[in-house]
Amino acid sequence: MAKAETFGAERGLDRFEGFTDAVFAIAITLLIVELKAPGTPQGPPEPHGLARALMDEWRGYLGLVVSFVLIGIYWLQHHYSGRIYRKSDHVFGLANLVFLFGIMFAPYPLRTWAEHIGQGEDERIASAFAAFGLFLPALGWLLKWFYGVPGKRLIDERLDPSFLRTLGRQYTVTTLVLALSVPLALVWPRLGLGIAFLVTLAYALPPRKPRYVDAD
Amino acid sequence: MAKAETFGAERGLDRFEGFTDAVFAIAITLLIVELKAPGTPQGPPEPHGLARALMDEWRGYLGLVVSFVLIGIYWLQHHYSGRIYRKSDHVFGLANLVFLFGIMFAPYPLRTWAEHIGQGEDERIASAFAAFGLFLPALGWLLKWFYGVPGKRLIDERLDPSFLRTLGRQYTVTTLVLALSVPLALVWPRLGLGIAFLVTLAYALPPRKPRYVDAD
């Protein structure tokens, strides 16, 4: 197969991965900024004592933990994908920016959802918005894949084609399910968002070890 | 041509680029901090339900997306400029700080603009301020160019001089147009800022591949 064309100057992946890692690190650490300690000028008031004030913050904690888990899982996936991609070009960089937008943005809908659990009509909207927040980084991930992998444009050429096909199929199905979970959450909020969470959490399992074409 | 003098200790570009990448990564990820989720203590009130509250935030989303695109495009340009510059010195570091100030500062005028679209006199001021926000990083970029490139002071010496002249001309024109868009936006806000956006967006296209002098 002829190798697919790349656009703009090519560069190795080190700096590219470093930038992406930095966005991950910032997104995951910034989460704490949204929690305002009780008793501080910006924190919640405490008419019933500190223990109660801390417990009343459960929505904030939930949004924090869910966002942390999401970004953490994507970082792990991204980290080991360093075994797959070998270089980058301009269009791959644009696709990566879509992916990073999804990572940066996700805590916003997830926090919105945590604040509206059990609030009737608003929970519907919030759940669909949260499912959309889980869908966006998956879409960016898929864009990177479909630009970088076919024709072995940017990947390690020694990777086994059948290994790549399996992975590509898995990413496509995941993204489709996440896309469908958005309208589903509008009708049955907990079912739709529950599916989106499960599909995302599945990536906390160890990823497949890369398989290589035999060097013979 | 005699090589131009450098100032202070010279160093390779790795750490220099790493610092610049980190500022980019932080600037692009910090954007989310300005969005306050509806329902949280800092978020907007919801007298008409969550769906309406989310839609009423369109100015915040617009400012976020425009700032993300701007910083993202500059990161891509910076990333592949690693193929042009080869080392750094103290004065280049100062020029880079002007550039990074522009990157860090840009979201502030862009957000101000998004908050004043359709608000008569204030939209004029806000549009000119946003055009100024787009001009500043371009100015810093040009400062780096005019310090580092002439006399091949800091660049890869094998680069084709005519390639460098073309690039230098392009950066100069871009910066001049952005400078002119500021007063223009004071008179015709949408025309002036529109031009500034277009000129900036043009850099989302793949950059020219570097051309080298033949090694013969």
Add this chain to the structure above:
Amino acid sequence: MAKAETFGAERGLDRFEGFTDAVFAIAITLLIVELKAPGTPQGPPEPHGLARALMDEWRGYLGLVVSFVLIGIYWLQHHYSGRIYRKSDHVFGLANLVFLFGIMFAPYPLRTWAEHIGQGEDERIASAFAAFGLFLPALGWLLKWFYGVPGKRLIDERLDPSFLRTLGRQYTVTTLVLALSVPLALVWPRLGLGIAFLVTLAYALPPRKPRYVDAD
């Protein structure tokens, strides 16, 4: 001894350490965001002049300094642990995320504690919460150890087993004492939290130099 199995793709530690370093750097620098300068719109009011307003902020300064010291000490420990671990896998990445959650989260309980010193019943709750905040990163650190070290799964194989046993025992005792300091702080807040601080501060002492098995 047969080498323990690893899960998912293995990778060298450079990028992994870089991500962890970035989270540390962000967590330690974000602390300043919680201090709002007097006189700014978000800062404290100044009915009795600036000197008094600055002194009234002592709780904010205390929370800042204690959090800075905690994260700083852990960074130093993490930094030199680069001499112990040699590679990473998926499960080690998950354990590292638990550790990083502890680092990111710790300033929240510490700030809560600083705001409630001398406030009777609330100081009890706040002290136990702060001790919990000191316990969490120690737990994550221990998880990494017990996954990565036994069977020399991820470590430098030349390290002396008795050196590793000593270190493992030390980490286990530290984490147990920190776990016990939580209920203790509920009963005697200053004793419990004092112990937790002392145990943590002990890690500001220079760590043991790694010992290697003789190459003979």
Add this chain to the structure above:
Amino acid sequence: MAKAETFGAERGLDRFEGFTDAVFAIAITLLIVELKAPGTPQGPPEPHGLARALMDEWRGYLGLVVSFVLIGIYWLQHHYSGRIYRKSDHVFGLANLVFLFGIMFAPYPLRTWAEHIGQGEDERIASAFAAFGLFLPALGWLLKWFYGVPGKRLIDERLDPSFLRTLGRQYTVTTLVLALSVPLALVWPRLGLGIAFLVTLAYALPPRKPRYVDAD
């Protein structure tokens, strides 16, 4: 001269410098978070139109620019000091944390000062506080120097001793002048702080190129 003892495990400087660079990058980019765009829920009100609201923010801009320049200058100094230090140990790490505390903390007193210019008694306090904010990173820098350089403990051994003596003298004088500027600013606020600014700005000049002992 016998080489001075180091404490704890030694490590090369790459990761150490990377962490320090990251703290710089975050501190310099976080500055923008303190500016709240007019028209946003957190921004200043605009009873007299946007142009006036933007001009009324001059104290915020001043604090931003001064803090940016300070951190930028220190980053440049730190960047080229990579030519001097060659490795790190635990105590050097502690000294570096004092230095980084100064970098992270400086924007707070500088912002406080900008908010109190021209406010009589409060300007005195604010100016002395700002001078203290300029003194702190210089003190941390000097601690690193006096731990790492004597006995060539952590530095490039080929550096010319007389070059090192000159540099050490310069840093000591700078730090002493900054220390004296604090009480001076309490009496004559603009003189004291003016001296502190000048001494700091002098480091924007290209640093001396390192001199090496002849290899003969």
